Amino acid sequence: MSAVLSSGDTAWMLISTALVILMTIPGVALFYGGLIRRENVLNTIFLSFVSFAIVSILWFMYGYDMAFGADMWGFIGTIANPFFGGVIEANTLSTYAPTIPTGLYAIFQMTFAAITVALISGAVVERMKFSAWLAFIPVWLTLVYLPVAHWMWGGGWLAQMGALDFAGGTVVHVNCGMAALALVLLLGARKNSNLLPHHLGYSVIGTGLLWFGWFGFNAGSALGATNLAVSAMIVTNLSAAVGMLAWMLMDKLKTGKPTLLGALSGAIAGLAAITPAAGYVNITSAIIIGFVAAICGYYAVSHLKPRLGYDDALDVFGIHGVSGIVGTLAVGIFASPLINSVTTGGLIFGQTHLIGVQLLAIVVIGAYSFIMTLIIGKVIDKTIGLRVDDADEIRGLDINLHEESGYRLS
Amino acid sequence: MKRILAIIRPDKLENVKKALEEIGCNGMTVKEVKGRGIQLGVTESYRGRDYKVDLLPKTEIEIVAQDEDVESITNKIVETARTGDIGDGKIFISPVEEVIRIRTGETGKKAV
Numbered sequence: 001m002s003a004v005l006s007s008g009d010t011a012w013m014l015i016s017t018a019l020v021i022l023m024t025i026p027g028v029a030l031f032y033g034g035l036i037r038r039e040n041v042l043n044t045i046f047l048s049f050v051s052f053a054i055v056s057i058l059w060f061m062y063g064y065d066m067a068f069g070a071d072m073w074g075f076i077g078t079i080a081n082p083f084f085g086g087v088i089e090a091n092t093l094s095t096y097a098p099t100i101p102t103g104l105y106a107i108f109q110m111t112f113a114a115i116t117v118a119l120i121s122g123a124v125v126e127r128m129k130f131s132a133w134l135a136f137i138p139v140w141l142t143l144v145y146l147p148v149a150h151w152m153w154g155g156g157w158l159a160q161m162g163a164l165d166f167a168g169g170t171v172v173h174v175n176c177g178m179a180a181l182a183l184v185l186l187l188g189a190r191k192n193s194n195l196l197p198h199h200l201g202y203s204v205i206g207t208g209l210l211w212f213g214w215f216g217f218n219a220g221s222a223l224g225a226t227n228l229a230v231s232a233m234i235v236t237n238l239s240a241a242v243g244m245l246a247w248m249l250m251d252k253l254k255t256g257k258p259t260l261l262g263a264l265s266g267a268i269a270g271l272a273a274i275t276p277a278a279g280y281v282n283i284t285s286a287i288i289i290g291f292v293a294a295i296c297g298y299y300a301v302s303h304l305k306p307r308l309g310y311d312d313a314l315d316v317f318g319i320h321g322v323s324g325i326v327g328t329l330a331v332g333i334f335a336s337p338l339i340n341s342v343t344t345g346g347l348i349f350g351q352t353h354l355i356g357v358q359l360l361a362i363v364v365i366g367a368y369s370f371i372m373t374l375i376i377g378k379v380i381d382k383t384i385g386l387r388v389d390d391a392d393e394i395r396g397l398d399i400n401l402h403e404e405s406g407y408r409l410s
Numbered sequence: 411m412k413r414i415l416a417i418i419r420p421d422k423l424e425n426v427k428k429a430l431e432e433i434g435c436n437g438m439t440v441k442e443v444k445g446r447g448i449q450l451g452v453t454e455s456y457r458g459r460d461y462k463v464d465l466l467p468k469t470e471i472e473i474v475a476q477d478e479d480v481e482s483i484t485n486k487i488v489e490t491a492r493t494g495d496i497g498d499g500k501i502f503i504s505p506v507e508e509v510i511r512i513r514t515g516e517t518g519k520k521a522v
Contacts, residue, residue: 195456196463255455265457302458315457 006099009224019216020111024118031206038198039396041406047121054137055114060084064106067149074157097223116172122314123180163361167221169276169328170365177321178366182373189311207264218278232278235286242290243270250298269297272323277331285334293323332358411506414473417499418491429490439472
């Protein structure tokens with residue numbers, strides 16, 4: 001039977017794509033923008049917007065092909081259609097999702113690349129040069145994101161070994177978390193490294209948009225308007241809800257009072273952790289995943305970070321990296337063939353192979369992302385320079401790098 | 411003439427304004443300011459870590475009044491801005507040498 005375009009699937013994927021776009025602009029931008037000093041609000045929001053714009057262009061110049069083109073040695077895709085030449089005109093259906101157009105699959109995947117880059121910015125805000133960030137985006141996208149996406153999703157070597165990542169636990173979250181850690185080690189701590197949010201209201205709106213958009217991210221990764229999309233949507237919502245309550249519980253136990261930022265952080269930890277597992281696990285597993293991710297995130301942010309002394313400004317490693325690791329391992333434990341027939345199941349179904357390859361994916365992608373980002377960051381530091389002048393950092397980046405102010409009294 | 415500078419809790423501003431109106435004191439300049447007293451601020455908790463916030467938001471009211479009105483004005487401010495807890499604020503009183511109304515050029519008592 002030849003593949004036929006499904007208008008239902010296409011409609012859902014168009015909506016999912018738009019939902020994931022909403023996650024970056026303005027979801028991540030506002031979430032991050034509310035958490036920093038008021039003097040840096042515009043720069044912080046700008047980092048997300050400009051990431052989205054640059055990735056949008058590069059993705060269709062060569063990015064999609066490198067990630068999803070014909071496999072070369074399990075490592076990278078072939079650039080067969082630079083500038084997406086002829087693809088849209090040919091009206092073909094996607095080989096990855098045979099009921100929707102190739103172009104739709106490509107732009108859906110573009111949104112994942114864009115948000116991964118934007119997420120990294122949360123670690124480096126308040127002290128990275130804007131020009132250095134502009135240089136970082138295309139190099140990191142090309143040398144880190146595209147190969148990693150190919151390994152897991154484009155038929156590369158990890159996919160061939162059976163590693164599973166439904167919507168980006170390794171490709172998005174472990175990847176951005178480890179890259180963030182590498183960059184902050186190069187950048188060093190801020191002059192004023194307190195996390196005193198200047199406008200938590202922005203972060204509430206940003207988190208709401210992220211939660212909402214995440215249904216496109218995860219349920220959209222079913223690549224059609226199917227039962228699997230419904231299942232993914234339910235577990236995504238559950239994990240976020242449990243993550244939120246788990247972080248509140250930790251706050252209550254440790255300080256006596258639940259905090260809103262804690263609740264938002266827990267929800268995002270739950271969302272990030274369920275991402276790789278959304279299409280493979282049932283409701284009980286989702287509850288466990290959300291709970292464990294929030295607890296691990298809490299400890300990473302409140303204990304590990306101060307102990308090790310790195311300044312991951314908005315906890316990209318502590319929340320996204322750690323949750324990505326938890327969720328990717330959870331696939332190896334909880335994956336169920338009753339939810340998705342592509343898997344024979346994880347540990348609870350008596351299968352040990354999956355947990356092994358999941359662990360391998362975490363280690364390899366984590367190490368690759370960390371080391372490559374260190375190299376890229378070092379080169380940028382030696383050429384453009386990574387960090388702004390001390391005076392600019394103290395007075396704030398908005399007025400010094402952009403000649404704009406987020407707030408004006410008159 | 412005296413300048414009364416009162417630092418109060420932001421949420422007490424409306425009460426203080428109303429009380430001052432009742433005794434005929436309408437003119438004032440209000441600013442949002444930050445400051446700290448002997449207690450050195452408060453501790454806030456974000457993502458499981460405690461942070462000392464030692465400059466708290468306050469409201470500053472500036473009033474220039476006749477010498478004979480100073481006591482009733484300050485009494486009203488103390489009465490309406492007080493909660494009894496740490497952080498209620500302070501009032502500073504200093505002499506004013508001259509006042510000039512820009513619109514008319516009037517000076518002294520007439521200009522207050």
